[in-house]
Amino acid sequence: MTRPDNDTFLRACRREPVPYTPVWLMRQAGRYLPEYRRVRERAGDFLSLCRSPEMATEVTLQPVDRLGVDAAILFSDILTIPAAMNRGLRFATGEGPVIDHPVRTAADVDALPVPDPGAELRYVPDAVAAVRKALNNRVPLIGFAGSPWTLATYMVEGGSSKTYGIIKRLAYDEPSVLHRLLDKLALAVTDYLNAQIEAGAQAVQIFDTWGGVLTPPAYRELSLGYMQRIVNGLHTTADGERVPVILFTKGGGAWLEEMAETGADVLGLDWQTDPAEARRRVGSRVALQGNMDPAVLYAGPERIRREVARTLDAFGPAPGHVFNLGHGVSPDVPPEHAEAFVAAVHELSAAR
Template sequence: MSAGRQLDNDRFLRALKREPVDRTPVWMMRQAGRYLPEYRATRAQAGDFMSLCRNPQACCEVTMQPLDRYGLDAAILFSDILTIPDAMGLGLRFVQGEGPIFDHPVRDERAIEKLPIPDPGAELRYVIDAVTTIRAALGSRLPLIGFAGSPWTLATYMIEGAGGSDYARIKQMAYDAPEMLDALLAKLSASVSLYLEAQIAAGADAVMVFDTWGGVLAPADYLRFSLEPMAKIVAHLKRVAPTVPVILFTKNGGQHLEAMAETGCDALGLDWTTDLGKARTRVGHRVALQGNLDPAWLFASPEKIEAAVRRVLDSYGQGSGHVFNLGHGILQQTPPEHAGVMIEAVRAFSPAYHQLG
C-alpha cells in the first residue's frame, strides 16, 4: 500500500489528517481537463474521450499537465466516474453535446442480478495501469488522488441511461421497489470498494468518492440510498488501508455533514452553497474540510478572484484541516490564467492562517 511513502510535498495529506502545515494546500476538481489547451491537444490525438481514458500513458500525460503549469499540491488520476458501469457491460458511449449514454440501462431485477462485479485487475486494468504509470512519473513530487463515483450516482446513470435527467426512473425504483435498488447499490458498493482498494495498491495516496447526485434526495432517502453505501466503502477501505485518507463529497449535501463525518472518512468536500466556517463548527475535529470556491468566480477579474480566495480562507479560519478547492469541477470555459491567479492567491495568503505555535 502507498501509506508511508516519502513525498517532497505532503501538505495535502497532512491537512487531511489535520496535522500542522505551513500553508493551505490547493488542488482543483477536474484540474486536468478541457479548459487547458494542452489537454485538448492530447484528447484530439487520442481520438475520443474513452480512448483517452483507456490509454494509461495518455492519462499520465494529462494528469501531469496542470502540475507542470501550476503550483498544485496534489495530482488526481485522470479517469471517469463511469468506468465501473462500463466494465459491467452497459455499453457506455459519449455523444457530443449530450454527455454519457448507456445502450443497456438497468431497469429491472433480472438486469441487476446479471450485473458482474468488475475485477480491477481485468476489466478495469487500464485504470490501475494508469495509476501505476502516474505514480512512477510523479516520483516523490506530490501525492496522487484516486477516485470513484458513489454507488447512488453510478446507479442514477445506470438506471436513467444518460446524464442530465430528472431522476424519475431511479426515484421510482427507490420509492416503489427499494429492495431492488438496495441490491444494485450493494453490488456497486462492493465494486467501488475493490476498485479503490486496487488504486491504493497501485499507488494512490488518498481516494475520493464523488457523490454528484446525492443532493437530489430527501434527507431520509439520502441516508439510506446514498450515505449508507458510501459508509460501507469507507469501512472496507479503513480495514484494508487504514492510513490512506478517504474524502467524501456530496454535491448539495451540506445539510448532511454530521452524518457524513460519522462514516469514519477523513475529510468532506463542500460545494459553495455551504458556509465553510459553519461547517467547521458543525463537524469539529472529526474530519478535515475541502473546498469551496464557486468555480464561476474564475470568470471574474484577478482582483475579484483574490478577494474571493481571501473570503474562503477567512471563513475556515486559523489552523490546519482545510484543503482549498473549488466547490465543484473547474468549468470548461475558464481562462487557464485565472485558475493560476486562484492558486497563487492561496499560496500567498494562506501562510498567515498557519502561524505555528
C-alpha cells in the first residue's frame, strides 16, 4: 500500500513514533461547514449526496482543505446497508433516520438480502476510489461502517430510540431471530468494508453507536462478538498489507480490555472515558483515539487550546494516540473553532 505524504495517522495507528499527534474529527465533513451545506443543497437530499461519488468526494475533501486534518474519512452514512436491504430508509426533517419497513419477525429477517458492494452499494467503493485519486496521496482515507448491533437497532426500532424497547424485547424473547439478523449484518458489513479496502481505503472504523446501551453480557454477545467476526474477516490490501482497524463503541469504556483482544489496532474513546485509565488498562496492545468533549468546540479558541493541552496530558507521551473528539462534530459549531482545534493539536503536540 502506497504511504501518503502525511502518514502520521497511519503511524500512530500502528503505535509508531510520530513528530506530532495526528488529528481528525468524526463527522468532520458535515453541516457545520457552509461549503458542505452548499453541496447538500445542490444534491437535493442527503441520500442523493451519499450516492453521488462526485459530490461525496467533494465534501470528503472539504475538511482536509479547510482544517488541515491528518486523515480524510469517506462521506457516507452507516445506514447505507439497511437502505440496500430495501427497508425504506429516509431522513425526516427534525427526526433523523426513519426505516419505513422495520424488521420485527423471523420472516422479516429471512427476507433480507445481503447487499452486494459491487451492485447495490457500488457507489461507495466508487466514491472511495474517487477520493483516493482526488487526495493525490496527501493524507490517508478512512472507510467505515456501522456495527451489526447498531444497524440492527435502527432496523428493528424503525429509527432512533430512547428506550430501545423493541430490540431489547426481541433480544430477550426471541434471541434466535435477533442473532439471525446480526449474522446477516456481520456478513454484509464485512463484505462492505472489504470492498472499501479493495477500492483504496487505508484504514477502517466500525461505529458501534448503541453498544453502550447494553448490559455487559449482552454487549459481549450482541455487539462485540459480531465486531470480532468482522475484524477476523477483513482482507489485506493487494500488496498484502493489513489496514488499521478502529473500533468505537460509544459508552463502551467498561469493556476496553475485551475490545483490545479483538485484534483491532485502535480503540476509539468517548468523552466519558478517562484516557490515562484507558491506557493503564490496555497498555501498549492498541492505539487509542479521542477523546475531547465535542461541546468544547462551542467555546472560544483559547479555551479550546487549554482543553487540547489537558487531553494531550491525559493520554501521555506513549506512542499510539490519534486525537479526535469523543463523538461527532455538532452541526452548529463555528468552523473557525474546528480550525483552532486542529491547529492547537498540531502545535501543542509537536512542542512536547
